[in-house]
Structures are given as structure tokens and as C-alpha cells.
Amino acid sequence: MPVRGKFEGDLKELQHKLTELVKFADQALANSIEALETHNIELALQIMEDDTVANILYEEINEFAVLLIAKQQPVAIDLRRIIIAIKIATDVERIADFAVNIAKSTIRIGQEPHLKPIDHLKKMHEITSIMLKEGLIAYQQEDTKLAxxxxxxxxxxxxxxxxTIKELFKLNNEKSDNLPQITQMLFICxxxxxxxDHVTNIAEYVFYLVKGKHYDLNE
Incomplete structure (x- = not known):
């Protein structure tokens, strides 16, 4: 196989690994919200146990990317593709960590009824999930409009x-006994x-990949 063909194949493999990590983080986040909504402690514990999958994928991406740079000595645009893959993996692994953090808060809340409906939290998750999926597509297609x-x-x-923060503080002012659960809800929020924010970073990386310069999209 010609050198360029082999390199493009390796780049696709790198993207495949990154896609796996994104899918894992997205599902972990969804599971964490489900565990919160249903007070499912077993699911919350499973999220914590499964986090090693994200860590392994993250390490694989980094090692594969470094190996590509060392072996292929890529030109500028290809080097950016590899570096951006590493950066995205870092942000996505952090998102998986947030799923674990939500699971921990869910365990601390336990079976105590929620002081208020978690509709806002569910909507925040829904939007973030869409952002993450479309952010991956924007990266794969190098689409700055989508980014x-x-x-x-x-x-x-x-x-x-x-x-949500305002509502939670109002609840706390009404009754100080609410503080333990409110604290966990504030953390989750x-x-x-x-x-x-980490998905927004991914959008910024797409601009850097295509334009070769940094843009702050989170102002």
C-alpha cells in the first residue's frame, strides 16, 4: 500500500477510536441522568465502574496519535488533524468524568424524593448530547458551519x-434542611x-483544524 494510503487509513482508525470514546461518554452521561431521575443506585455504581473504558480509550488514542506523528512525520494539515484528535479526546474523557460525578451525587441523594422536578437538568443534558454528537460530525467533516x-x-x-441555580437557592432559603440535596443538585447542574463547555471546545478545535488559527466561540 502506498505511504499516503496507509497514513489515511491510520487517520481513519484514529477517528474510529475517537468516535468510540464519544459514544461511550454520551451514553455514560445519559445513564447518569437516568440514574438520577429514577434513584437507580445500581446504575450509578455501574457508571463509576465502567469509567475505566473511557480511560483505556483515551490512552489508546493518545498512544496511537503519538505513534502516527513519530512514524509518519505528517505535514501541517495532517499534523493538525492528529493533534486535534488528542485535544478532543481530552475533552470527551472529561465529559465521561462528569457522568461519574453525577452518579456519585445520585448515590449521595439516595432514595430521598427530589425537592423539585429535574426537568431543567434533563433539558441541559439533552442539549449537551446533541452538541456532542454534532460536534463529532463537525470534526469528521471539517464543517465550521456546524461547529x-x-x-x-x-x-x-x-x-x-x-x-436552575436561582431556583435551587430559593429552595434553600425556604428551608435550610434542604441543603444536602440542594448541594448535590447544584453540583450536577x-x-x-x-x-x-467542553463540547464548545470541540467546536473551536474544528475551526483551528480548518482555518489554522484559534477562535473563541464561548464568549
């Missing part, structure tokens, strides 16, 4: 975050908001 759309969706998550 910009993904970044703009973060505003919706930020808005829901602000509303923050984890989801940060997950969306």
Missing part, C-alpha cells in the same frame, strides 16, 4: 444553568454546564 451551530447551542445550556 458554529454547536457552539451557539451552549447559550441554551448556560441559560438553563442560571435559571455545574457538571452539565461544564460538559457543554
Amino acid at each position: 458554529k451551530k454547536v457552539a451557539e447551542m451552549d447559550d441554551q445550556v448556560d441559560s438553563l444553568y442560571g435559571e 455545574r457538571f452539565l454546564e461544564r460538559a457543554a
Whole structure:
């Protein structure tokens, strides 16, 4: 096989590994919200146990990328493709960590009934999941228009975050006994908001990949 053909095949393999990591993180986040909504402690524990999968995939991506750079000595655009894959993997692995953090908060809440419906949290997750899926497509297709759309969706998550924080503080002011659960809900809200920020980073990497310069899409 010609050298270029082998290299393009390796790049596709790198993308495949990254896709696996994205799918895992997306499912872990979905499971964490399901565990929260249903008070499913067993599912929360499973999320924590399964996190090693994300860590292994992350290490595989890094090792494969470094090997590609060392063996192929890629030109500028190909080097950017490899480096961006590493950066995206770092952000996606962090999203998987947030799923674990939500699972831990769910365990701390236990079977205690929720003080308020978690509709805002579920909506934040729904938007973040869409962002993550479309962010991956934007990377794979090197589509800056889609990347910009993904970044703009973060505003919706930020808005829901602000509303939810206000509601939780109001609940705490009404009755101080609510504090333990409210604290965990505040953490969960923050984890989801940060997950969306990490997806916005992915959108920014797409711009860097295509344009060769950095753009701040999270202003």
C-alpha cells in the first residue's frame, strides 16, 4: 500500500477510536441522568465502574496519535488533524468524568424524593448530547458551519444553568434542611454546564483544524 494510503487509513482508525470514546461518554452521561431521575443506585455504581473504558480509550488514542506523528512525520494539515484528535479526546474523557460525578451525587441523594422536578437538568443534558454528537460530525467533516451551530447551542445550556441555580437557592432559603440535596443538585447542574463547555471546545478545535488559527466561540 502506498505511504499516503496507509497514513489515511491510520487517520481513519484514529477517528474510529475517537468516535468510540464519544459514544461511550454520551451514553455514560445519559445513564447518569437516568440514574438520577429514577434513584437507580445500581446504575450509578455501574457508571463509576465502567469509567475505566473511557480511560483505556483515551490512552489508546493518545498512544496511537503519538505513534502516527513519530512514524509518519505528517505535514501541517495532517499534523493538525492528529493533534486535534488528542485535544478532543481530552475533552470527551472529561465529559465521561462528569457522568461519574453525577452518579456519585445520585448515590449521595439516595432514595430521598427530589425537592423539585429535574426537568431543567434533563433539558441541559439533552442539549449537551446533541452538541456532542454534532460536534463529532463537525470534526469528521471539517464543517465550521456546524461547529458554529454547536457552539451557539451552549447559550441554551448556560441559560438553563442560571435559571436552575436561582431556583435551587430559593429552595434553600425556604428551608435550610434542604441543603444536602440542594448541594448535590447544584453540583450536577455545574457538571452539565461544564460538559457543554467542553463540547464548545470541540467546536473551536474544528475551526483551528480548518482555518489554522484559534477562535473563541464561548464568549
